[in-house]
Amino acid sequence: MKTTPLHHIHEQLGATFAESHQDWNIAVQFTDAVSEHHVVRNSVGIADVSYRGRHQLTGDDRAKFLHRIISNDVENLSAGQGTYAMLLTHRGKIIADLNVYVLEDAITIDTAPETRANAFTELDKYIIADDVGFSDLTAETGAIAVHGPKSPELVEAVLRIRNVAHLEERHNCKREADALFKNAIVCVRTDTTGEIGYMLYTTADGLEPLWNALMTEGSQFNVQPIGWNALESLRIEAGTPRYGTELTDAVIPLEAELEHAIDFEKGCYIGQEIVARMKYRGHPNRLLRGMEVDGSPTSQDDSELQPNAPIFNGDKEVGWVTSTTFAPTLAKQIALGYVRTAVTEPGSRVQIETSDGRVGATVVQLPFSA
Secondary structure: OEOOOOHHHHHHOOOEEEEEOOOEEEEEEOOOHHHHHHHHHHOOEEEEOOOOEEEEEEOOOHHHHHHHHOOOOOOOOOOOOEEEEEEEOOOOOEEEEEEEEEOOOOEEEEEOHHHHHHHHHHHHOOOOOOOOEEEEOOOOEEEEEEEOOOHHHHHHHHHOOOOHHHOOOOOEEEEOOOOOOOOOEEEEEOOOOOOOEEEEEEEHHHHHHHHHHHHHHHHHHOOEEOOHHHHHHHHHHHOOOOEOOOEOOOOOHHHHOOHHHOOOOOOOOOOHHHHHHHHHHOOOOEEEEEEEEOOOOOOHHHOOOOOOOEEEEOOEEEEEEEEEEEEOOOOEEEEEEEEEHHHOOOOOEEEEEEOOEEEEEEEEOOOOOO
């Protein structure tokens, strides 16, 4: 079983662990998931997300190479900018979703742990005569997520970089190595929880000093460490799809409402023909939606919905659940799932299969709102 470089610190803090994401032993909570959820909504929480995959491209052809393979524009990005893109099969199905960050001397890619190996293999096989160096940095680097309305103040206090609140989504800035931090730190804006947030990337041996600085400086902002359970309920409330649940190799990006991951004006890329045909000549038969469940439980422990549960509209099966959680912000049970276009309008009524029979739910547009 794999552990992150901060595992021993999480043990000292009394974290509860569980195996997840390709055999990683991950801290799932430090206190309880509901209070950790609320701290992100109200102040700031930090999470060790070093289990995610990290790749790097170097060489003069790195932007041109990646641009022709993935679904979004890379060649027109400048250093400090970034984008969200899909790596697709020739049939337009999702191999991996990619967070792409352009640095001064490299392009880095952040992926879900489930797709780290596949993304590397797929991209590497297309490097033929290109001046591109491609490496997997997962083992030698790490990442800490900082989320919440107080996250800009905390990140600025720790990194001593101004105006991080003005970074656009997936754009980055860099704190160079110095006497305080012996390893450079790349800061990327990412709002996957529905709150303003950042990913801080550094070397594996630089993670502990960074974590300690965040905890020390964060005391003035009521910072708390948060585990995977809280990150999951936060992202479901925000309607953010992740690979392994909403995103799989059976899904086309437009079904998950991911048009922002596609540049329809750029030239060809792998899977482009299928995606363009669906956009301009047809439409998805199903779409990702949120569902608020009737008679919702009062706590996470009362949850009865399960991923992959079938969704019905009357007697007709119209979809399936991908993720489910008790939503502390809404104080109700919610779910994400794919439903047929006939029941995608907000307010549509559906029923979800459970072990105790079907429960009613209302379809809502994402993200969920209190």
